[in-house]
Amino acid sequence: MTSTVDGRRERGDRTRRHAARTAARLATVQGLDSITVGALAEATGASKSGLLTVFGNREEILLAAVAEARSLYVEHVIRPAWVEPSGAPRLRALLDRWVGYLHDEVFPGGCFVATTSAEFGHREGRVADAVRDLKREWIGVLERELSAAGVPDPAEAAFRIDAYLVAANTRRELFGDDAALDTGRRLALAVVPAGVAGAGETSTEP
Amino acid sequence: MTSTVDGRRERGDRTRRHAARTAARLATVQGLDSITVGALAEATGASKSGLLTVFGNREEILLAAVAEARSLYVEHVIRPAWVEPSGAPRLRALLDRWVGYLHDEVFPGGCFVATTSAEFGHREGRVADAVRDLKREWIGVLERELSAAGVPDPAEAAFRIDAYLVAANTRRELFGDDAALDTGRRLALAVVPAGVAGAGETSTEP
């Protein structure tokens, strides 16, 4: 996995990655579907045609942006929390990391999942499906950890936590109210059992 | 205030209203900022130039759409609930009406405020300000009624109710999960004091 083919493709992968990341960040500011090839070209320093040769068409750019956003989310929120044992401790870490991920401005316009979930609500197509998958995946993580924490109704608890976090993100973006983030975390923490009900291990990735 | 001027302006007002309503409905599907003058012209049966002579420019169309959405919201959610006495009874009516307003498909893409709040999160300009005002107004209603209901921390309670409702709307739009609406209402109802703590009267409009 070293020289030949990978060597040739390294260039393309680098610009691909760079463009996808820029697109993902732009998406939280102006909307994923508002991204234009020309604007992305200017933002990345590449040319329109250059981007289109690498990605094929605009839809592939949006899909790459969603994939890149997912990997950023995993890197900043999921993986750091995964060092904690499954259940309540991991949930607390997830909430901490989630607030940190917003505070660190990983995306300039707040949470990528929250923004695009609202934007692509009931649309159809591959991009909308990718966004749906992202949201489903996050809720799945919450439900599994809540279940491991011994919460009686994990689905409802996940609904509540997700609701608090999204609302916190919206308020912060809309009114510049940074304190909303802590309010959201505090309310979400109240859903997590206080006891050390961790049953799991520092186990497999989600 | 009868014949002359109003008579002449009735035509314009009717198309203005019709276009604004269509724009507000379209906004919940494809995003408020994705509305184009041409698409709105086709959807209303008018011509591009006709719309622009009445509204002036695109921004005015978006502003009119927000204003029209507000009036629809008042008509379907606020006013029906205002017949109940202030406090817990009115809050319960608000939650009922909110679920009904979504169920009746007043907007084809779910709650206008939720969608546009996410879309215009941290943007600037008159449209973003109008969206901000709408959200602020709704939260204000909740806080005032929660306060009247004797809730100790009305701001936090309003945060929770708003979070549940927005999350319910998002899930319904994203996954077609109609049951989410009832989950949202049930959770929101739990924030409202159960006792008949209504202090007010069938009083003034918001």
Next chain:
DNA sequence: AGATTGAACGACCGATCGGTCGCTTACTTC
């Protein structure tokens, strides 16, 4: 009836949209 005025329209404007085409460049493999 004639004048006035807002509503509405078709034609048209420059700018930008997503995308194609042909070319050069950079790198790898013979």
Next chain:
DNA sequence: GAAGTAAGCGACCGATCGGTCGTTCAATCT
């Protein structure tokens, strides 16, 4: 070093964008 190949670019395409302009239409006022 020659050949091959993906990366990347500039020029250009038809379509659509928001918006302007001059005209026509419908209703009111004198």
